[in-house]
Amino acid sequence: MEKLLDVRDLRTYFYTYRGVVKALNGVYLTIKDGEVVGLVGETGSGKSVTARSIMRLIDPPGRIVGGNVFFEGRDLLKLSDGEMMKIRGRKISMIFQEPVIALNPVLTIRTQIIETIMANRDVSVNEAEEIALELLEAVGLPNPKMIMKRYPFELSGGMAQRVFIAMAISANPRLLIADEPTSSLDVTIQAQILDLLNRLMEEGRISSMLYITHDLGVAAELCHRIAVMYGGRVIEFASTEEIFKEPLHPYTRSLLKAIPRLGYYDELYTIPGRVPDLVNPPSGCMFHPRCPYMKDVCKKEIPEYVEIDNSHYVACHFAGVKDVR
């Protein structure tokens, strides 16, 4: 499979009054055509910033200071604003965590969906209306004609997310970035939205997806490969199976231990310490203050992001050394 998206050494900083927040410190990520890649990590690990940097939606005081984002062979970071505008929606699209506030509260669904379709496809208003009805039906909304007349506040979270998904996939984008699309919904609706995304993939309306979540269970179910983020870097990237069966990075292992399991009544494992401060990050490996296997070298040197074995990438000094585990 060919690489659809190839992110290399992506660095995004935010220049705030408190200092420079180094939100991304060299992110590497690849997505192949037809693949679903999960991006997991704690709050503040840089998942959303990665997504927004790929889309070039970083506004001042934030700035993408380095790296490359190759998409279909072109570096998105080198495109003009006008060219990038044509990528968004048509080639890469995005869905968000809070569907209700991702829709403009003063415009009807009809206005917004038709506007999006006309922005991304060369069609007349009447054609756009037909496409809109077809899309709303495809995302499982009963009575699309009624929905079109509604305002966002008249929809439930699940319905709003379906509407937004319909808008996001209106131009059959190659890549859909889903930024925790189910986190604000309740559990039954979450399952429905996941089913919907799966179905849309099967139907070929979505070809590849970058799925951001902090729920490892969801990632396991949906994704072919999983990238684990910590402190603005991808610290482990491997197939879903390997991440769960043979995690190499101590952070990934701690994360897996922290998943609640049915039938176990012990107190839930938590990772000691806190998420690193990205204004004054720890020296060396960012995870070293919390790492159970910490050695001197971890404090001094930043571990490189290397391929340990067949497309299993890790950024840890001791990833290859078996006896440390």
Place this chain on the structure above:
Amino acid sequence: MKILDKWLMEHKYKIQDVKLMMNMIRESFLAKLGLTIITMFILTAIFAPFIATQDPLMQDLTNRFQPPSLEHPFGTDHLGRDIFSRVVYGSRISLMMGITVTLILFTIGTTLGLIAGFFGGAVDEIIMRITDIIMAFPSLILAIAVAAALGPSLLNTMIAIAIVGWPRYARLARANCMQVKNELYIEAARAIGVSNLRLIFSHIFPMIISPLIVQATINLGGVILLAAGLGFLGLGAQPPTPEWGLMVSEGRRFISRQWWISGFPGLAILLVALGFNLLGDALRDILDVRMRR
């Protein structure tokens, strides 16, 4: 009946809004007063030929300086013209100027403000420094300078007021635009391919329109006042146009004996400016969602 029901259902929120507005106006005495004055003003302007008792330009030198009477409700001026008819016709000029100039101000100011607020950076800097320069001068002084430079005429008065007035709208639009553009739905719309131009005018503009409408309503009174001021100074409408400011100016020489020549046009200016201010204040309360109970 079915079609009507359907229409009512589809527009139920708009209808609710209008009903709420009517209630709020009904509850406030000042809002009612403002609305009454403005309604009367607009009706007078529309139906001027039917309300006026004679041609506003017709001179009758045998009947100069007549005090208010049944025949001449507001008296006559130094050329024997009927002041009532002149005030009635004057409303047309004031209304026309007020609305045209305000529309121009609104369009220019809002557009520039939205552009400055949305794009930020150098564009913002340039537009905002220009507004600073214009707002550094008292508006009447600057308007006098511009009007004097262009030469006295009604059109030039309007241009002068437009140049002086747009920065207010630009600042208001910019401040609100900067607030709205950080909302998630703006980013979301951008992420799914909506262009900047559409973001500004179809997503941000409807969100910030209510403070601008309030500003425009209050400003309408100010524009009329400024136009009258320029007329009074001889920089606006030229005789024999029945313009209120000009009429006040003409009557100035006779103010100690024939007060009505300046008095009634002056009263008209006062009432209209007051009316727009009251209505604007009321609209601010009504359009501000936080003030609703």
